[in-house]
Amino acid sequence: MYVVIEGIDTAGKSTQLDILKNNHKEAIFTKEPGGTQLGLKLREMALNGEAKSKVAEMFLFLADRAEHIEEVIKPNEKNMIVSDRSVISGIAYASNLPLEIVISLNLIATSNTLPTHVILLELTKEELTKRLQGKSNDSIESRGIDYLINIQNRMKETVKMLKLNHIFIDASLSIKEISEKIEDFING
Numbered sequence: 215m216y217v218v219i220e221g222i223d224t225a226g227k228s229t230q231l232d233i234l235k236n237n238h239k240e241a242i243f244t245k246e247p248g249g250t251q252l253g254l255k256l257r258e259m260a261l262n263g264e265a266k267s268k269v270a271e272m273f274l275f276l277a278d279r280a281e282h283i284e285e286v287i288k289p290n291e292k293n294m295i296v297s298d299r300s301v302i303s304g305i306a307y308a309s310n311l312p313l314e315i316v317i318s319l320n321l322i323a324t325s326n327t328l329p330t331h332v333i334l335l336e337l338t339k340e341e342l343t344k345r346l347q348g349k350s351n352d353s354i355e356s357r358g359i360d361y362l363i364n365i366q367n368r369m370k371e372t373v374k375m376l377k378l379n380h381i382f383i384d385a386s387l388s389i390k391e392i393s394e395k396i397e398d399f400i401n402g
């Protein structure tokens with residue numbers, strides 16, 4: 215089982231991952247970007263805003279993803295894997311290119327290994343505004359509210375285009391309500 219928690223910045227992924235870690239001691243927890251040794255270096259390069267070209271930035275994330283699939287996902291396919299972000303973020307955040315092209319590049323990076331369970335935490339514009347004000351923003355978060363809402367729409371579109379087994383959850387529900395929905399989905 216390859217479960218991924220998706221959502222734009224501040225959607226509540228880390229909060230739910232902490233609960234899952236407590237409830238699923240047997241699972242392997244991982245993340246993109248930065249789930250491997252090489253990925254840690256790529257994450258730093260991708261998030262420090264050094265890449266002036268959006269295409270260069272996307273290839274950093276794609277390199278991270280290819281390494282993560284080979285080193286973490288494929289060797290553990292028989293285990294329960296839970297990942298903070300995935301190919302869905304990869305496709306959605308590369309918003310300067312059409313979805314079809316980015317999907318093709320990502321299917322090369324993943325060698326067609328896709329999540330079996332997608333949990334997408336969905337924020338309203340109002341809630342996103344509130345949550346971003348409560349933290350210091352990295353180079354991607356600094357692109358603003360409308361940018362992130364557009365990414366969230368692309369995430370939903372990507373999940374549907376790839377026909378992935380999914381649940382979209384209102385991220386404004388209480389932490390407990392969300393975690394119960396996640397458990398039901400995983401166990402269902």
Ligand SMILES: Nc1ncnc2c1ncn2[C@@H]1O[C@H](COP(=O)(O)OP(=O)(O)OP(=O)(O)O)[C@@H](O)[C@H]1O
Pocket residue numbers: 221222223224225226227228229230345348385386387388389392
């Ligand atoms: N259901 C919820 N209701 C209200 N606030 C929440 C909820 N879930 C998380 N939060 C709060 O929202 C903020 C962002 O949560 P969290 O760090 O879990 O998000 P994230 O998706 O991991 O963010 P990022 O992608 O930026 O790392 C935190 O202050 C957290 O306490």
Ligand SMILES: Cc1cn([C@H]2C[C@H](O)[C@@H](COP(=O)(O)O)O2)c(=O)[nH]c1=O
Pocket residue numbers: 223246247261275276299300303304305307308354355
């Ligand atoms: C996988 C992936 C991520 N991003 C963006 C999304 C976030 O702004 C950061 C990752 O930060 P987090 O604290 O680990 O959530 O990177 C992206 O632009 N492209 C991608 O493929």
